[in-house]
Amino acid sequence: HSFPTRRSSDLTHAEIDSAIGAYRRVVAVGTDADLAALLGRLLRAGRLDVEVAYVPRRRSAATRVYRLPAGRRAARRALRGSAHRVPLIRDDTGSVVVGRARWLPPDDETLIHGEATVDDTQLFHGDVAGVDIEPTLTVPGLRARVAQRRWRGWIAGRAAQLGSTGV
Secondary structure (H helix, E strand, O other), X not given: OOOOOOOHHHOOHHHHXXXXXXXXXXXXXXXXXXXXXXXXXXXXXXXXXXXXXXXXXXXXXXXXXXOOOOHHHHHHHHHHOOOOOOOOEEOOOOOEEOOOEEEOOOOOOXXXXXXXXXXXXXXXXXXXXXXXXXXXXXOOOEEEEEOOOHHHOOEEEOOEEEEEOOO
């Protein structure tokens, strides 16, 4: 079964559910946003038993994070490869993060003012230009870093939390 000829991120829940049906394996062809939309729907539908293969045209943030090929190599792997469990990360709106999420200040400001933690570890307190958050291949599931302090490195955890006057 294939999706209609629209981006999966533009499909209705019913169209995604219909395309998935009773299948145990789905191949997502498209962009990181398409993959995130599909995974988000599977999560909300309670269908995390479905194996998902990803076939993007070109390298992306998700292919880097999950160490996946793109193009023809991705298509071959989707058909012949075996599935591996990876943590599923979502934001507070329920959207799935597959590449990189970024907390940024409001449009009229240059810095985020507040504090952030990853599990019990403080990521920052005060003002920062932004925060990068990525899923990981293994548990605990995500990593985060202050965007302007790349030398400080990533902090791994199960959850990243932000307290701020506006983001």
